[in-house]
Amino acid sequence: MDLEKLREIASQLKIGNFSRHIFLCIGESCCSKEQGELAWRALKDQLKERNLSISTGPSACYRTKVGCLRICMGGPILLVYPEGNWYGGMTADRIPEFIDRQIVQGEPIEEWIFAKNPVERVP
Numbered sequence: 001m002d003l004e005k006l007r008e009i010a011s012q013l014k015i016g017n018f019s020r021h022i023f024l025c026i027g028e029s030c031c032s033k034e035q036g037e038l039a040w041r042a043l044k045d046q047l048k049e050r051n052l053s054i055s056t057g058p059s060a061c062y063r064t065k066v067g068c069l070r071i072c073m074g075g076p077i078l079l080v081y082p083e084g085n086w087y088g089g090m091t092a093d094r095i096p097e098f099i100d101r102q103i104v105q106g107e108p109i110e111e112w113i114f115a116k117n118p119v120e121r122v123p
C-alpha cells in the first residue's frame, strides 16, 4: 500500500473539506438501470453546476454511487450524511429540488424521507 499516493489522491479530491456525503444507490433491485443512471447524472450535474462538489463552503458535498444500501425497493435510494436522511424514489426529476432544499437550505424534504440516522461529528 502506498499511503503517500493515497494521501495525494485524497488531497486532490479535497477529502477533509466536505460538509456532506451523498450516497445514491442505483442497484437494479431498487430501480431500473436507466432510472439509476439518469438520477446519478442529474446529481453530478447539479452539484457541479452549483459549485457544490469541489468548493470548500458549508454546503460542499462528496458524492458516491453505490450498488446496494440493503433497502432494495422504491429507489433510487439516496442517503445524505451527516443528517442521515434516507430518501426514496430519487429519480432525476427530484434531484434539483433535493439540492435546493436539503443541501442548499438545509431543510429536509420530509415527504420523501423514509428513515433517519443522523451522525454527529466526532470532535
Ligand code: FES
Pocket: 025, 026, 027, 028, 029, 030, 031, 067, 068, 069, 070, 071, 072, 073, 075, 077
Ligand atoms: S439495490 Fe438499491 S438498496 Fe439494494
